[in-house]
Structure formats: C-alpha cells, structure tokens
Amino acid sequence: MPTSKADLTNAISRVAKGDRSAFEALYAATSAKLFGVVVRILVRRDLAEEVLQEVYLRVWQRAAEYDAALSSPITWLVAIARNRALDEVKRKPMRSLEEMPGVLEIANDDDPLADHGRKEEMLRLKACLDRLEPEKSQIVLLAYYYGMTREEIAGRIKRPVSTVKTWLRRSLAQLKDCLGQ
Amino acid sequence: MTDDDDVDGLAAEYVVGSLDPAERAQVAARCRTDVTLREAIGDWERRLGTLADGVPGIEPPAHLYSTIAKRIWGQGGASIERAEATPLRRSARRWRGLAVGAGALAACLALIVVWLFQNSPGPPTAFVAELHRSAAGPTADESARAAGPPGFVVSLDLAAHTIKITPVTVRPAPRRSYQLWLTQGGSAAPSSLGVVSQSEPTTWAWRTLATPADLVNATLSVSLEPEGGSPTEMPSGPIIFIGKLVPATP
Numbered sequence: 001m002p003t004s005k006a007d008l009t010n011a012i013s014r015v016a017k018g019d020r021s022a023f024e025a026l027y028a029a030t031s032a033k034l035f036g037v038v039v040r041i042l043v044r045r046d047l048a049e050e051v052l053q054e055v056y057l058r059v060w061q062r063a064a065e066y067d068a069a070l071s072s073p074i075t076w077l078v079a080i081a082r083n084r085a086l087d088e089v090k091r092k093p094m095r096s097l098e099e100m101p102g103v104l105e106i107a108n109d110d111d112p113l114a115d116h117g118r119k120e121e122m123l124r125l126k127a128c129l130d131r132l133e134p135e136k137s138q139i140v141l142l143a144y145y146y147g148m149t150r151e152e153i154a155g156r157i158k159r160p161v162s163t164v165k166t167w168l169r170r171s172l173a174q175l176k177d178c179l180g181q
Numbered sequence: 182m183t184d185d186d187d188v189d190g191l192a193a194e195y196v197v198g199s200l201d202p203a204e205r206a207q208v209a210a211r212c213r214t215d216v217t218l219r220e221a222i223g224d225w226e227r228r229l230g231t232l233a234d235g236v237p238g239i240e241p242p243a244h245l246y247s248t249i250a251k252r253i254w255g256q257g258g259a260s261i262e263r264a265e266a267t268p269l270r271r272s273a274r275r276w277r278g279l280a281v282g283a284g285a286l287a288a289c290l291a292l293i294v295v296w297l298f299q300n301s302p303g304p305p306t307a308f309v310a311e312l313h314r315s316a317a318g319p320t321a322d323e324s325a326r327a328a329g330p331p332g333f334v335v336s337l338d339l340a341a342h343t344i345k346i347t348p349v350t351v352r353p354a355p356r357r358s359y360q361l362w363l364t365q366g367g368s369a370a371p372s373s374l375g376v377v378s379q380s381e382p383t384t385w386a387w388r389t390l391a392t393p394a395d396l397v398n399a400t401l402s403v404s405l406e407p408e409g410g411s412p413t414e415m416p417s418g419p420i421i422f423i424g425k426l427v428p429a430t431p
Contacts, residue, residue, distance in 0.1 A: 016386070017386055018342060018386030018388060020250075020254070023253075024246070024250075027246055027249070028246075031240075031241050031245070031246070032238030032239060032240045032241065033233075033236070033238045035238065035239045035240070035241040036236045036237050036238040036239040037233050037236050039239050040236060041198070049241065049242065049245060052241055052245065053245065053248060053249050053252065056249045057249065057252060057253065060253055060388055061372065061388050061389060062373065064375050064385065064386075065373060065375070065410065067409065070223065070227075071223075071226065071227050071230065072230070074230075074233075074234070075226065075227060075230035075231075078230060078233040079226045079230070082198070082233070086198050086205065087205070118231060118234065119234075121231050122231035122232070122234050122235070125228075125229070125231050125232065139199075140197060141232075143194075143197040143198045143199035144197050144198055144229060144232050145232075145236070146198075147198040148198070148199065149198075149199055149200065149201045150199050150200075150201070151201065153199065164199075168193075168194060168197070168199055169187065169190040169193070169194070172190065172193040172194070172197065173189070173190065173193075175228070176189075176193070176228065179228060
C-alpha cells in the first residue's frame with residue numbers, strides 16, 4: 001500500500017494515466033483518512049459515504065491536475081474531501097451541535113501518511129495556534145474540523161456573529177504571520 | 182460579503198470552513214475571475230493542510246470501493262472495453278489521418294462527421310469537435326461557426342479511452358495556459374479535461390463518466406488561464422474557443 005509522500009505522488013500520476021490498480025491502491029491507502037475528515041464534518045455516516053464516493057470520482061477525473069510542486073498529495077486529497085464535505089454540510093444543515101465535543105484539541109493521532117517533514121510542519125502550526133488565546137484557537141478549530149459557520153460558532157460560544165467574524169479574521173491573520181508564509 | 186476588501190481573510194475563512202452557504206457559493210463564483218483570491222485560497226489550503234493529519238482515520242464500509250469502481254467503469258468494466266476495442270481502433274486510425282492535415286481539413290470536418298454519423302448503426306463510440314473563437318461568452322451558437330477556421334480540433338475515442346486536442350489556428354499565449362473544459366447538458370458545471378499544449382496535439386486518458394448519449398451535443402470550451410491552468414474547479418479566465426461534440430463512428 002503506498003503510504004510515503006513519494007508513493008502517493010507516484011500513485012496519483014499513474015491514476016492520471018488511467019491506471020486502475022494505482023487508483024485502487026491510492027484508495028486503500030487514503031480512504032480511511034479522508035473518511036475520518038469527512039465524517040467529522042458531516043457526522044451522518046450515510047452522507048459521509050455518499051460524499052466519499054464523489055471525492056474519489058473527482059480524484060480519478062482530476063488526478064492529472066495534481067501538481068507535486070504546489071502541495072503534498074495528502075494536502076491535495078484532503079482539500080478535495082473537505083471542500084466537498086463543506087459544500088454538502090452547508091446545503092443540508094442537519095447536524096446537531098450537541099454532537100460536537102466540549103473542548104477541542106488539535107487532533108494528534110499518529111498519522112501513517114505524515115512523514116517527518118510534515119510532522120514538523122504540523123508542530124509549527126500547533127505552536128502558532130497555541131499562541132492564540134484559547135477561545136480564539138477554539139473557534140478556528142471548530143470551523144476547520146466541523147465546518148461550523150460563524151453563526152453556529154456564535155451560538156455555541158454565546159458571542160455576537162460580528163465578534164466571531166472579527167476574531168476569526170484576526171486569529172487567522174496572526175496564524176499566517178506566525179507561520180511566516 | 183464577497184466584495185470584502187480583505188481578500189486574504191475571505192480566502193482564509195473559505196478554507197477554514199466558517200462561511201455560510203451563500204457566501205461560500207459567492208466565493209467559489211468569484212474565484213473564476215479573481216486570480217488573487219484563488220491564489221490566496223491555495224496558500225491557505227497549504228498553510229492549514231497539516232491540521233487534518235491528526236484526525237483519526239475511519240475505515241469506510243468495505244462495499245464502498247466497489248460502488249466507486251462501478252460508478253467509474255460501469256458494471257462490466259474490462260470485458261465491455263475489450264469487446265469495443267476493434268472497431269474503435271479503426272476509427273481512431275482514420276481520425277489520426279484526418280488530424281494530420283487539421284488546418285486544411287477542418288472546414289469540411291462537419292460534413293465528414295455528418296456522413297459518418299448517418300452511416301453508423303449503434304451508439305457512437307468516437308466523437309469530434311471543432312472549437313471556434315467564442316464571440317459572446319460560453320454559448321456554442323451557429324454564429325461562432327462562421328468565424329473562419331477553428332482554433333482547435335478535438336477527437337474523442339471512447340474505446341481507446343483517449344481524447345486528443347490539436348491546435349489549428351490558435352496563437353501561442355506566453356505565460357498563460359489554454360485549458361479544455363467539458364459541459365454535459367445545459368445547466369451542468371464544466372469539468373476540466375486539462376491544460377492544452379499551444380503548439381502540438383495533446384492526448385489524455387479519457388476518464389469522464391458519461392454515456393455516448395450524454396456526449397452528443399456536449400460542449401467543449403477552451404479558456405485562457407494563468408500559467409498552469411485554473412486553480413479552481415471552474416474556468417477562471419474568458420472562454421475563447423467553443424464547440425460541440427458530434428459522433429464520428431462508422
């Protein structure tokens with residue numbers, strides 16, 4: 001099963017040429033990761049399964065557009081999965097906010113798809129998030145992991161929507177500065 | 182909200198997931214023309230990408246892969262492909278012959294195609310299209326056809342799973358890219374087939390999910406994009422060539 005960055009990049013370029021076995025191997029290596037990301041956002045398994053199918057159809061159709069110079073394979077795959085899930089959750093607002101956990105941590109399961117360089121990158125991002133006030137890093141994570149809108153976040157933390165927007169923008173700008181990219 | 186001056190903040194919120202559905206749709210639409218916004222979204226996807234790394238994986242149900250495989254390759258998969266291969270190689274060979282003199286032959290292409298179509302029993306297995314300069318945006322009307330020789334000629338071979346686009350009268354666009362799009366049906370969103378070489382024929386594996394019936398009169402268009410192609414799922418620059426697929430099977 002391809003799991004290193006080079007393996008995944010190679011698998012995607014073979015998929016771009018129409019290689020079915022490479023597609024199957026790519027699915028085997030990455031579907032649990034993408035399903036995990038999609039289930040977090042959509043909660044409902046039936047919706048998540050539907051979205052995951054569409055994510056891999058897109059991967060099959062658009063593999064030729066993947067540019068290894070621009071992003072790592074897993075970042076590209078996760079962006080496709082998150083975008084699709086966010087479109088779906090916002091079309092059908094059927095999550096119950098009570099299903100969300102009370103306090104959010106950065107997810108830190110040991111990821112078999114993350115190589116050493118990528119783990120360092122994640123630690124840098126985590127350090128920058130930790131420099132934000134706790135309530136502000138919370139809202140960033142609520143949006144990222146659960147696709148919560150400003151309004152949903154405002155309801156949850158009992159602050160005005162305008163405050164949430166200001167906090168989000170400011171926190172994200174601070175993150176960008178901290179990361180220096 | 183999408184005339185928001187804080188383009189980077191808007192891109193950040195789009196990627197982080199906090200926009201409401203209307204704003205999200207507006208940002209996606211604005212991306213088509215706003216290069217700065219598009220690039221900012223790409224940057225944010227890279228910046229925040231590692232947040233997803235620690236999300237615990239969940240094994241999807243075992244049947245899901247075969248459902249996906251069926252949606253891509255159909256029920257019979259490989260066996261259907263083998264059965265169709267022979268007549269298609271023939272049509273591909275003839276089309277290669279045509280494509281050699283693409284510039285001169287393009288003008289009579291429509292006639293050849295009509296002749297081929299009228300003489301072909303069964304569903305079409307190969308298609309061709311002439312892409313003419315688009316005067317008034319993404320509509321393939323007859324007036325576009327009158328504008329002289331086509332900019333590109335496209336041939337699609339469903340059994341060989343290849344699509345080939347050949348530049349005919351198109352001028353090179355330095356530091357920009359031409360990108361080919363397929364639109365099936367009137368209201369469907371275009372899907373990218375890839376970035377096109379400006380000087381020589383480009384051939385791709387054909388992986389679009391469509392029956393021959395879906396492809397009759399499907400629209401192909403070429404947009405002018407930043408170097409490397411549109412960073413979104415939609416054309417971001419103007420549609421400059423457009424045409425319809427017509428069957429070309431013996």
